[in-house]
Every structure is written in structure tokens, then in C-alpha cells.
């Protein structure tokens with residue numbers, strides 16, 4: 001098999017994007033479908049169908065990569081603790097490998113996005129990168145020493161669940177005071193409705209801030225300060241060269257979040273990391289997940305590369 005192109009599949013809670021991915025991160029044929037969430041069997045069948053459709057058009061495709069919104073057990077090749085998709089600890093990697101007779105890699109969706117930005121986006125050329133994706137939740141990804149960091153079993157880099165307030169607001173994961181309890185589009189929407197009424201939301205909050213509404217600016221600054229607390233912790237622990245902020249909410253609200261975040265980072269971060277680190281926006285947008293899924297498929301082709 002020619003090993004220059006693979007299939008990446010970004011399995012989202014609402015939609016699946018599958019595409020042919022080249023080594024440089026460019027995308028060929030792509031298929032987008034609403035996610036089949038009725039059962040695990042139905043979702044697996046849908047993924048099979050997407051893979052087979054793409055292979056029918058490009059028979060030389062050499063590997064499969066799946067980005068999944070779950071914690072991943074890389075030792076067993078399983079998705080564990082899925083919230084938005086019906087994957088309940090099945091032997092995902094083995095099943096896909098047997099079914100499609102190709103090398104298969106799986107990873108958490110936010111790790112995949114970080115790998116994509118590192119290989120083909122805002123973090124190209126950097127060796128130590130923190131990525132935070134602020135959307136409905138907060139996804140995290142790490143590149144350390146020039147390679148993706150996944151922890152002991154593969155569930156590493158859940159940076160949305162770093163504690164920024166002891167005994168703070170409840171998080172969806174069951175913990176308290178996590179970054180995800182303070183710095184998401186969901187939280188911004190709640191704050192906006194409390195302040196501006198039921199018709200408001202995250203988008204409205206950003207619009208009001210853009211129009212100069214001081215309360216809206218202050219609410220977003222509060223979110224940005226919590227983000228800054230997490231950034232200080234990450235800079236002190238890891239000394240990254242680059243922090244990439246992505247996600248729908250993170251990018252839309254960046255001009256109101258990053259200034260306050262930087263102030264906290266400058267106060268609570270240590271030299272020289274806090275001064276050297278660059279804070280940039282993601283470049284790949286909603287394609288990051290599928291590009292990253294393709295990049296991990298290339299890892300499956302050359303595991304030690």
C-alpha cells in the first residue's frame with residue numbers, strides 16, 4: 001500500500017466528519033453525517049459505512065485514525081467514560097482493525113486537535129505546546145519534547161479538569177472547581193442569561209461586549225481570569241513555548257478573554273516561562289479534529305516515528 005494518505009474520522013457528539021488526510025494535513029474527499037447515537041452497534045455500523053465509502057473512492061488508503069470524545073485507554077484500545085457518544089468500553093481499536101484490515105489508531109478528540117495544530121496549524125515547528133479548546137466543554141492537548149503526551153494509559157491531558165478553585169463550582173465530571181466549570185460557552189451562556197435575561201446567551205454576551213457593554217466585558221473578563229489561572233498552572237508545570245486557544249467559544253470571545261487571562265498568567269506564572277510563552281489562536285477551526293485523526297493514523301503506520 002502507498003502510505004501517503006489515510007482516513008481520519010472525527011467522531012463528535014452531534015456530527016461525524018470523515019476524510020482522506022495527507023501527511024501534510026491537507027484533506028481530500030470528505031463525508032459529514034449526524035452522529036448515530038441510538039446505540040453502540042448503530043454507531044459502529046455508521047463508522048464502518050463511512051470508512052467503506054471513502055475506501056471505495058481511494059482504495060490505496062493505508063490506515064484509520066479515530067478522534068473520539070472520550071477518555072481513551074491506549075493499552076486496551078478502548079474508549080472509556082464517553083459522555084456524548086454511545087461507546088461503552090468496547091474494544092474499539094481491535095474491532096476496527098479486524099473489520100477493515102488496516103492499522104488503526106484512536107485518541108481523544110482534543111488530543112487529536114492539538115496534534116493537528118502542531119503538525120499543520122498554529123503550533124507548527126514548536127516542541128512544547130499546550131492546547132485548550134473552549135467550546136461546550138474544555139478540551140486539552142499536550143505536545144511535550146516534540147511528541148504527543150498521553151499519560152500512563154492514554155487518558156492524559158484532560159486539561160479542562162485542572163482545578164482552578166478549591167471546592168468551587170461543580171463540574172460535569174463530578175469534580176469541583178475545574179476549569180471546565182468556569183470557562184466554556186455553556187458557562188458564558190448561563191452568566192449571560194442571569195444578567196441579561198432568558199433571551200441572552202454566549203453569542204449575545206460576546207456581541208454586547210463588542211458593542212462596549214461594560215457588564216458583558218466584565219463577565220467575559222471573569223471567565224478569562226479563570227482561564228489565566230489554569231494557564232499559570234500549566235506554564236509553571238510544563239514551561240510550554242506556545243499555548244494554542246481554540247474552540248468555538250474560545251476563538252469567538254478571544255479578544256475579551258485573553259487580556260485578563262494574560263494578567264493572571266503574568267502575576268501567577270513563574271519566570272522565564274510566563275514571559276517566553278506565546279498565546280495564539282488555533283488555525284484549523286472545525287477541521288482540526290479530522291486532521292488530527294489522520295495524523296494519529298500515520299502514527300499507527302510508523303509507531304516509533
Ligand SMILES: [Zn+2]
Pocket residue numbers: 160161171172173174175176178180
Ligand atoms: Zn471536571
